[in-house]
Amino acid sequence: MNLTNARVITAMTTPFDEKGKIDFDKLENLIDYLLNNGSEGLVIGGTTGESPTLSHDEKLDLYKKSVEIINGRVPVIVGTGTNNTAETISFTKEVESIKGIDAVLVVAPYYNKPNQAGLYAHFEAVSKNTLLPIIIYNVPGRTSVSIDPATTIRLATIKNIIGVKECMGLDAMSEIIENTTDDFLVYTGEDNLTFPAKCIGATGVISVASHVLGNEMKEMYDHLEKNNLQEAANQHRQLIPKMNSLFSVPSPAPVKMVLNNRGIAVGSVRLPLVDCTKEEAKTILDSLNSDKK
Numbered sequence: 001m002n003l004t005n006a007r008v009i010t011a012m013t014t015p016f017d018e019k020g021k022i023d024f025d026k027l028e029n030l031i032d033y034l035l036n037n038g039s040e041g042l043v044i045g046g047t048t049g050e051s052p053t054l055s056h057d058e059k060l061d062l063y064k065k066s067v068e069i070i071n072g073r074v075p076v077i078v079g080t081g082t083n084n085t086a087e088t089i090s091f092t093k094e095v096e097s098i099k100g101i102d103a104v105l106v107v108a109p110y111y112n113k114p115n116q117a118g119l120y121a122h123f124e125a126v127s128k129n130t131l132l133p134i135i136i137y138n139v140p141g142r143t144s145v146s147i148d149p150a151t152t153i154r155l156a157t158i159k160n161i162i163g164v165k166e167c168m169g170l171d172a173m174s175e176i177i178e179n180t181t182d183d184f185l186v187y188t189g190e191d192n193l194t195f196p197a198k199c200i201g202a203t204g205v206i207s208v209a210s211h212v213l214g215n216e217m218k219e220m221y222d223h224l225e226k227n228n229l230q231e232a233a234n235q236h237r238q239l240i241p242k243m244n245s246l247f248s249v250p251s252p253a254p255v256k257m258v259l260n261n262r263g264i265a266v267g268s269v270r271l272p273l274v275d276c277t278k279e280e281a282k283t284i285l286d287s288l289n290s291d292k293k
Contacts, residue, residue: 001075001102003133003163003185006041007204007221008194009077010034010211011048013252013259014062016267022058024065026265031069033264038214040204042070043105045079047142048208048252053270060094067100076100077135081107085122089129096132103133103162110143116151127158136164138172139189149175156180165189165206170196177201191243195236198224209243211255212262212288238291245287249280257281258288 012034015026034042044066045051045059054062063078070076078101080092092104109122127134136155140146147164149172155161156176163185166173170193177186177200188197191209194217198204210217216239223232246254250273257276259266268275276284 001072003041003075003077003102004183004203006075007198008038008210008214008217009041009043009075009187009204009206010039010214011043011046011206011208012066013211013256013266014045014049014054015265016270018267020268020270022054022062023265023267026267027062027065028069030259030264030266031066034211034214035070035073038216038218039074039210040218041075041077042066043077043079043206046077046105046137046206047079047107047139048255049079050252050270050273051079056091059091060098063095063098063101067098070100072100075102077103077105079107079137080104081109081137083109083111085109085125088122088126092126092130092132096130101132103135104130105135105137105165107137107139108143108145108147110145113145116148119145119147120151120154123155123161124158127155127160130160133160133162135162135185135187137189138164139167141167149179152176153179156184163187163203169193170200173197173202174200191246192240194239194243195220195224195232208251208255209239209246212246212258213239213242241290242288245284248284249276254280254284258284261285 015023017023067076082088138147152164165187167189185203187206189206191207194205220232220235253269253276256266
């Protein structure tokens with residue numbers, strides 16, 4: 001499925017049961033909820049999906065069940081990146097056998113802190129060993145490694161590297177957009193840049209906040225496409241404090257709490273993350289409900 005028209009892509013949480021195992025009944029309910037509330041694509045098994053705590057087999061089961069539930073309704077991207085190039089290649093090749101996956105999200109190698117030459121070589125090696133389209137994930141706040149825009153621009157010339165989820169702000173996105181072809185997908189990974197990213201030519205956002213603000217974010221992009229700049233900008237300003245509240249404690253604890261509060265059961269987070277305290281939950285919910293009479 002073509003990702004070009006997917007502007008608001010939700011980096012989906014992974015629902016767990018009371019014992020901390022993946023709950024596939026909750027998964028179906030969550031996916032249907034997201035697709036009915038603004039999500040135009042889904043990332044499965046990314047950071048928000050608590051991928052560091054998911055086993056190899058859990059990821060495969062999650063991906064297989066998710067594409068079965070989604071059934072071609074929206075594009076599906078799955079996380080396959082690790083800090084081990086050989087393991088990333090092996091897992092990405094394994095994922096190729098799952099029909100219905102449109103691309104893989106490959107995070108910059110973390111912990112071992114490669115330089116730009118190593119980052120380029122990593123993504124080049126993965127690209128040579130898979131038939132699946134690759135979206136680069138640059139998130140220095142989590143990896144302690146930053147892919148320079150120049151490196152991303154070089155990687156963009158590789159046929160099956162089709163885009164980037166960029167978390168280094170507007171300057172980095174501007175440089176990438178300016179120096180890549182029009183069909184190279186550039187997504188912001190920062191919810192509070194949803195509006196300005198689109199204004200400078202980004203494809204859209206890969207979002208956490210869209211779990212609970214998806215309709216508003218989609219509406220904001222609809223206003224932009226109709227050249228209703230003032231309406232879109234106003235909506236963005238109203239969304240900023242709500243988006244920020246969803247990152248007031250380590251994600252995805254806030255968004256899971258809000259979903260549970262709204263009757264979309266997704267369970268708790270896995271250690272080493274912990275659930276929101278009652279005080280934290282109240283502050284977040286008050287922010288989200290601040291404009292409600």
